[in-house]
Amino acid sequence: MPGRIKAVVAHGGGPTAVINASLAGLARGVRASGGLLFGAPGGIPALLAGRFADLSMHGDSLWDEIALAPGSALGSSRQALLDGDCERIVEQFRRQEIRCFFYTGGNGSMGTALRVERCARAAGYELQVIGIPKTIDNDLLETDHSPGYGSTARFFACAARDAGQDNRSLPSPICVLEVLGRNAGWIAAATAMARHNEDDAPHLILLPEHRVSLETIAAAAERVYRRLGRVFIAVCEGQRDEQGQPFGADLDRPGSPAHELASNLGHTLARALTAKLGLRARAEKPGLVGRSCGLFVSVADRQAAHLCGLAAAGAAANGATGVMTALRREGSQPYAASTFLTPLERVAGRERLLPAEFAAASGLDVTPAFLDYLHPLTGPVEPWSQLPGVP
Amino acid sequence: MPGRIKAVVAHGGGPTAVINASLAGLARGVRASGGLLFGAPGGIPALLAGRFADLSMHGDSLWDEIALAPGSALGSSRQALLDGDCERIVEQFRRQEIRCFFYTGGNGSMGTALRVERCARAAGYELQVIGIPKTIDNDLLETDHSPGYGSTARFFACAARDAGQDNRSLPSPICVLEVLGRNAGWIAAATAMARHNEDDAPHLILLPEHRVSLETIAAAAERVYRRLGRVFIAVCEGQRDEQGQPFGADLDRPGSPAHELASNLGHTLARALTAKLGLRARAEKPGLVGRSCGLFVSVADRQAAHLCGLAAAGAAANGATGVMTALRREGSQPYAASTFLTPLERVAGRERLLPAEFAAASGLDVTPAFLDYLHPLTGPVEPWSQLPGVP
Numbered sequence: 001m002p003g004r005i006k007a008v009v010a011h012g013g014g015p016t017a018v019i020n021a022s023l024a025g026l027a028r029g030v031r032a033s034g035g036l037l038f039g040a041p042g043g044i045p046a047l048l049a050g051r052f053a054d055l056s057m058h059g060d061s062l063w064d065e066i067a068l069a070p071g072s073a074l075g076s077s078r079q080a081l082l083d084g085d086c087e088r089i090v091e092q093f094r095r096q097e098i099r100c101f102f103y104t105g106g107n108g109s110m111g112t113a114l115r116v117e118r119c120a121r122a123a124g125y126e127l128q129v130i131g132i133p134k135t136i137d138n139d140l141l142e143t144d145h146s147p148g149y150g151s152t153a154r155f156f157a158c159a160a161r162d163a164g165q166d167n168r169s170l171p172s173p174i175c176v177l178e179v180l181g182r183n184a185g186w187i188a189a190a191t192a193m194a195r196h197n198e199d200d201a202p203h204l205i206l207l208p209e210h211r212v213s214l215e216t217i218a219a220a221a222e223r224v225y226r227r228l229g230r231v232f233i234a235v236c237e238g239q240r241d242e243q244g245q246p247f248g249a250d251l252d253r254p255g256s257p258a259h260e261l262a263s264n265l266g267h268t269l270a271r272a273l274t275a276k277l278g279l280r281a282r283a284e285k286p287g288l289v290g291r292s293c294g295l296f297v298s299v300a301d302r303q304a305a306h307l308c309g310l311a312a313a314g315a316a317a318n319g320a321t322g323v324m325t326a327l328r329r330e331g332s333q334p335y336a337a338s339t340f341l342t343p344l345e346r347v348a349g350r351e352r353l354l355p356a357e358f359a360a361a362s363g364l365d366v367t368p369a370f371l372d373y374l375h376p377l378t379g380p381v382e383p384w385s386q387l388p389g390v391p
Numbered sequence: 392m393p394g395r396i397k398a399v400v401a402h403g404g405g406p407t408a409v410i411n412a413s414l415a416g417l418a419r420g421v422r423a424s425g426g427l428l429f430g431a432p433g434g435i436p437a438l439l440a441g442r443f444a445d446l447s448m449h450g451d452s453l454w455d456e457i458a459l460a461p462g463s464a465l466g467s468s469r470q471a472l473l474d475g476d477c478e479r480i481v482e483q484f485r486r487q488e489i490r491c492f493f494y495t496g497g498n499g500s501m502g503t504a505l506r507v508e509r510c511a512r513a514a515g516y517e518l519q520v521i522g523i524p525k526t527i528d529n530d531l532l533e534t535d536h537s538p539g540y541g542s543t544a545r546f547f548a549c550a551a552r553d554a555g556q557d558n559r560s561l562p563s564p565i566c567v568l569e570v571l572g573r574n575a576g577w578i579a580a581a582t583a584m585a586r587h588n589e590d591d592a593p594h595l596i597l598l599p600e601h602r603v604s605l606e607t608i609a610a611a612a613e614r615v616y617r618r619l620g621r622v623f624i625a626v627c628e629g630q631r632d633e634q635g636q637p638f639g640a641d642l643d644r645p646g647s648p649a650h651e652l653a654s655n656l657g658h659t660l661a662r663a664l665t666a667k668l669g670l671r672a673r674a675e676k677p678g679l680v681g682r683s684c685g686l687f688v689s690v691a692d693r694q695a696a697h698l699c700g701l702a703a704a705g706a707a708a709n710g711a712t713g714v715m716t717a718l719r720r721e722g723s724q725p726y727a728a729s730t731f732l733t734p735l736e737r738v739a740g741r742e743r744l745l746p747a748e749f750a751a752a753s754g755l756d757v758t759p760a761f762l763d764y765l766h767p768l769t770g771p772v773e774p775w776s777q778l779p780g781v782p
Contacts, residue, residue: 015560041781069775071556159680165462166683169406267655284678289550292557384460390432
């Protein structure tokens with residue numbers, strides 16, 4: 001950033017447990033390069049209204065605390081840009097002499113950042129636009145992982161381990177754990193970290209990249225049940241059946257495709273399995289608790305989030321625009337990453353599904369290669385001790 | 392326990408995050424008094440079959456580890472005693488010269504313990520029967536709290552805090568958090584620990600001791616929504632409407648009263664509120680994750696659980712029978728407790744509901760007196776930092 005440039009940061013989409021670490025890294029980086037950082041509280045509406053809060057006066061001790069808090073201290077929104085909105089945002093930037101725009105989010109938000117960048121260029125307004133990756137879904141291309149994913153993965157891996165331990169103590173024939181994630185199976189896959197012995201939960205991991213019929217799930221569940229007297233199934237809220245239909249999930253806002261899968265799939269699947277197999281089933285759905293849980297934050301994930309924010313400030317100081325900061329893995333034990341810049345075009349609106357080499361041939365489990373990828377991001381999910389000689 | 396007596400321990404009902412600490416305390420106590428401890432893996436079926444595992448050979452390092460693990464290392468069951476079962480259990484004890492029976496559980500299990508004690512007496516078999524309190528529901532009479540409750544309370548208080556933080560970041564009009572608990576509102580009430588400022592979640596806390604109509608909930612929710620643009624509601628799986636009907640919850644096993652409330656109340660309530668208010672709603676239901684989560688264990692709760700196990704061994708050594716170990720609060724900052732013995736008759740099958748002085752007059756909140764009671768059991772649920780000047 002040549003000179004004392006004024007920058008604005010905003011967030012798009014759902015918060016994570018480490019998005020505030022990215023904000024803290026950015027704030028530190030902008031200050032280090034002599035810039036002024038403003039925030040758009042609540043995202044898009046504040047950008048449209050030019051309602052910016054000065055974040056430059058906060059010191060390190062506040063940023064240290066903020067970096068530990070889950071949720072977004074700056075707020076966020078899911079509001080879509082309508083015709084003319086980009087122009088209004090650029091106009092607000094022009095009025096307040098904002099020359100740099102940082103936008104934290106997933107692939108949809110990177111699309112928004114790209115639109116703002118193009119709009120500024122078309123209007124002849126010199127504006128740097130830099131994306132900061134953030135999504136629990138881990139479905140951003142280019143980056144080794146998306147900050148937020150490691151912490152959510154850790155939550156659901158521990159949830160599967162602990163609920164699996166509970167279920168082993170007092171077997172319930174079928175236990176379904178609904179996890180976050182719509183199209184990409186990264187979070188469902190992460191529950192595999194819960195396993196340390198052959199019979200540990202989860203016994204079936206459904207991946208949304210693999211459509212699967214109720215019959216197939218029921219047959220696989222029954223095989224496990226006959227062997228162990230219990231079966232623990234991890235499934236994400238976006239799982240679809242062999243016809244590509246949502247798994248009987250209720251609609252929490254009828255007619256809204258964005259929300260049609262959000263609500264109740266695990267429970268519906270549990271009931272369908274009970275009807276099919278005559279076995280009692282229950283389902284748990286931690287839901288947003290899984291992306292907001294401060295106690296489950298992965299240290300590696302928080303550090304990577306901080307790094308992405310810091311690198312975004314550095315990129316701005318170097319005059320970059322139209323890019324997103326991304327992570328390159330430099331080491332796995334412990335996790336070490338460097339950052340690089342990738343064009344927004346490469347990530348905007350594009351989705352990284354779980355690659356084929358990470359899914360077992362059955363479509364109902366993951367591969368060791370996936371666990372090698374994931375382990376450094378979550379840190380260890382240690383087994384609990386068992387009593388020897390007790391079945 | 393005069394001489395080298397052989398004792399059996401078994402668990403009844405759902406596991407908790409600290410039931411293993413009670414087992415560890417008991418094992419240490421029995422060893423200290425020179426006895427031999429056997430376990431009945433999986434509870435009632437093992438008692439009926441006389442299938443006991445020797446727990447006497449394990450050393451302190453294993454018990455230290457086991458004490459940290461959630462779930463029940465010894466297993467548990469919900470199997471009810473049929474006619475003749477008590478006699479069969481006593482007969483198994485007689486055959487294997489078991490002279491002491493420890494049973495860990497809630498008020499239903501204390502009823503079972505009492506039946507076994509009476510049955511042994513009727514059969515002229517000298518048997519000590521000692522109960523160890525355990526229930527996340529906190530509905531055992533006599534004891535200051537039931538081991539297991541403090542940890543579950545801490546989980547759901549933190550879940551409300553963190554999901555509330557998420558919801559503040561990206562407001563969803565209505566967010567329902569379904570917590571554990573059927574008839575007693577102790578766990579729902581615990582979510583109040585999440586609040587540090589007037590506008591913090593949860594905004595409404597439904598208590599099953601207070602039947603409430605959908606209309607009343609909707610009107611209260613709408614008032615909060617108008618003020619804040621969001622409303623966060625804590626409700627337990629057993630909440631009933633003003634007619635005493637379950638809140639539209641699905642039945643996960645039709646016809647089973649034990650399970651009719653277990654499944655899906657939060658989601659059903661969220662949908663009903665959407666239909667009534669035209670506001671989007673979502674519901675989360677961590678379910679059993681809330682009683683099995685190793686990372687959320689309250690240290691005070693674990694220590695109290697250990698103490699109850701240790702005291703049970705001491706009671707046996709002193710010749711007690713027909714009693715349960717219970718906790719007397721000796722201090723609150725930090726929590727300190729001593730134990731005493733209470734007759735099984737006083738707790739068996741009886742339920743301690745949330746007392747009137749702990750519920751706000753509205754029925755939709757708790758009182759400061761309740762928080763004074765709870766705080767030492769969970770430990771602090773600290774607030775997350777906020778960005779000053781950001782609404």
